[in-house]
Amino acid sequence: MKTRAVFFDRDGVINNNANHYYVFRPADLELNPDIGECIHKINEAGYKVIVISNQGGISKGIYDSIDVETVHAEIQRQLQHYNAKIDDFFYCPHHDKIEQCLCRKPNTLLIEKAAAVHNIDLASSFLIGDSHRDIETGERAGIKSFKLEANTSALKVVSQIPDVN
Numbered sequence: 001m002k003t004r005a006v007f008f009d010r011d012g013v014i015n016n017n018a019n020h021y022y023v024f025r026p027a028d029l030e031l032n033p034d035i036g037e038c039i040h041k042i043n044e045a046g047y048k049v050i051v052i053s054n055q056g057g058i059s060k061g062i063y064d065s066i067d068v069e070t071v072h073a074e075i076q077r078q079l080q081h082y083n084a085k086i087d088d089f090f091y092c093p094h095h096d097k098i099e100q101c102l103c104r105k106p107n108t109l110l111i112e113k114a115a116a117v118h119n120i121d122l123a124s125s126f127l128i129g130d131s132h133r134d135i136e137t138g139e140r141a142g143i144k145s146f147k148l149e150a151n152t153s154a155l156k157v158v159s160q161i162p163d164v165n
Contacts, residue, residue, distance in 0.1 A: 002121035037081025056095030
């Protein structure tokens with residue numbers, strides 16, 4: 001049986017990126033308001049929580065995949081305080097100013113990979129992002145998508161997802 005998922009963009013949606021264009025150090029990580037509560041509610045409703053993120057700083061040589069994975073581990077650690085967890089992280093290490101790829105949003109490869117790995121029914125899933133690129137990605141994948149203002153609470157959006165209280 002296929003499962004439902006809520007896909008999240010990372011920077012600007014999960015964590016605050018107002019003071020750091022690239023968040024790649026755990027010391028710079030600050031979760032956005034209410035995100036722990038939002039993810040907990042989604043977990044409780046039986047949805048998978050999947051992060052899809054462009055991490056072009058890898059391609060630019062600003063940081064590497066170990067830095068990204070260290071930040072992801074810190075996000076998970078901080079979410080434990082809310083009894084919340086992210087089921088998986090998928091990210092594109094490329095930047096379109098350096099090379100072309102199929103995984104950088106607004107392409108849908110990250111979502112397609114997540115759907116294959118986690119047996120996700122995209123038609124009953126949702127995406128939450130803070131940019132036009134995020135919303136375009138969701139729409140291309142056939143996912144109902146919600147756009148937030150960057151670095152704000154996602155509670156109002158999450159309350160629109162079926163079965164999430």
